Amino acid sequence: MQIQKIHNGTTLRLALEGRLDTMTSPELEAELKGSTDGVEELVLDLTNLEYISSAGLRVILSAQKLMNAKKGTMRVLNASAGVMEVFEMTGFANVLCIEK
């Protein structure tokens, strides 16, 4: 999986490309750990994300909790149909801030 990072002031945008599963979640985890100092808004761009597993959901949940703890916000953009289905079934759709 590739992660494209764009800093814009206090906004950090991470564009994910590929699959977010047991093998690749640690990469996102490391990125979140390392790059979120001073970030008030986290944007996850899922335009090119093909697949997400429960391990992926875990990392995204931890990202949400992280931003909550910092009193910041997190937005999830442009999830594909398959990914959206997973979000809806697991109730993540109501918990995350998902935008088109």
Next chain:
Amino acid sequence: MIPLLPRTIKAKMALVVVIVVAALGFLVAYLSINTYRNYRMLLLSECRSQIRREKERTNQDIQNLQDNAQELALIGELQYRERDGIRDFDAFGSYAVVQNFQIDTLAVGGGIWFAPYTIDPERELACFYAYNDDEVVRHEPRFETAEYHYPSQSWYTSIWAQVEKGQRVAWTPPYFDDAGTLSLMTTAGCGIYDKNGTMVGLSTVDWQLEAISRSMSSIRPTPNSFALFADLEDDFILADSDPGRPGDIVGRSLSDLPWYAETPMEESILEYRGVRHISFRNLLDNGMIFVVNIPEDELYHDINRDFHRMILMLAAVGLATTIAVYAMLNRFINRPVAYLSRKAKEIGDGNLDVEIALHSNDELGRFGGTLGAMAANLRDHIRDLKAVTTEKERIGAELDIAREIQSSMLPSIFPPFPDREEIDIFASMLPAKEVGGDFYDFFMVGRDRVAVIIADVSGKGVPAALFMVIAKTLIRNHAQMDLITTEVFNRTNAQLCENNQVGMFVTAFMGILDVSTGIMEFVNAGHNPPVLIKENGTAAFLSVQPGFVLGGIETIRYQPGRMRLNRGDCLYLYTDGVTEAMNAEGGEFGNDRLIASVNRRISDDTLDLKNLLDGVKQDVDAFAGGTPQFDDITMLGIVYSGMKGEP
């Protein structure tokens, strides 16, 4: 591979050494033979030169004698012409002859001899002779006597005859001078002429042949060389230094010599008494010859000896070198190579404890060191690997046990409530290779209510398994406390969120059916919606609110659901191991195939739960083809048969 090459390094080395030494040997031998031949030619040509010098010297001597004879003849002519004017003819004559006889030639004496009665009709004899008396020239009057009577002497008549025939300088055959020197002599002479060209006398120069024979005989290039000196014209042998010659040979004919006929040319090869000689034949200016015979072997003796010595030395050195080089190669290359080869084989055969004791400070030594290090590394590596494998096997065994414990935690006795005719339950959990986190559960809550639960923990492996145990226990405990469904989940969620550092969560669906009313209350926490199979044979997904996962966010509150089951209705619960089963192309089984699969297994009157669950599993397996099962496949089916006793 060339089949002719030997199979061991030892043999190959030997071959190389032999080839090199042989090549060098041939080269040296070739050069030496060339040098040897050149030396032989050099020696031979030196011989030739020496003999030629001898010949030239002798010819020069002959020339000197002849010149002297001619000078004396001129003096004689002068004397004859002035005979009338000379006051004292005899005094003049002796004086003249003394003055003109050359002392530094080989002549013993020389004279002027007038023919009888030519000076004076009254005087028969008129001659004058000088001789070499110990480096002083003296007049010798002895030959002027009537006793000697020179005109009768053989030399006089011989010379007179030859000169008369036209020879300018004539040589007598050798003769024994019994009147004078008492030795072997030869005389050269010229004619004395008057102004008309008539011969009036002759001059002579005497050559004592003993001297020349002696010096000729001393030509001895090698110890067993011998020389011959002869007057060819008169066939008169003058000297022969051959120790094997037949007796006293002086004066004999050349044909008396057994070997002479075989040496016709200037240089020939003579086989004489079984010995090969090189024969040099030289013709002198005065018709004399000398022949020198040199035994060939003697001539070349020294260089032959040196050459043989050299060959021996070459052979010895060659052999020694071959042995030495081979020994060194053996020590430095063959033995270490053989040793390393043996040790490598030992390592190959499995003995990794070998010690490589090769301490030479070169590539082979280093190779040995590397080999030893490699074996040691291999040994350590295998040891570590064994340890790791043993550990892994242990862990694997423990995981197997863990999986068994997990499976055994799920209720597996069917039918579970045989005395309750209102319901029938069947469930199965087919684990994937790795220990997973799916579970189902069912139990009675109070007298009339039965709870069914299906759940899926996020992740795989031991963490998921442990979390699964906790979740299952929490749900069961809370449910058996007779709380309502949503409260069961709320509290379970809260407790799962506590102490959840890893952020694990579990999706779950719980339904609690009151068998006396048929009303089921349910709650969903992010799980796949179950399939409701109505007793009229239609199968469709139950419409449920998704709800958030359990263990995710503490503040989540769950929404209740409620429905009424009719007699014969069936609820089929499953986990995403069914719908997300993948085939080789990467496609998923999916919801549509699930419904289709369920439909295939529903018959009109009786719904066989086992048949349904097994059937769906079969269809999933068929879809997956050979692709290995990635996720646990967990299913639970519950059929409501209505109140006991109801028609």
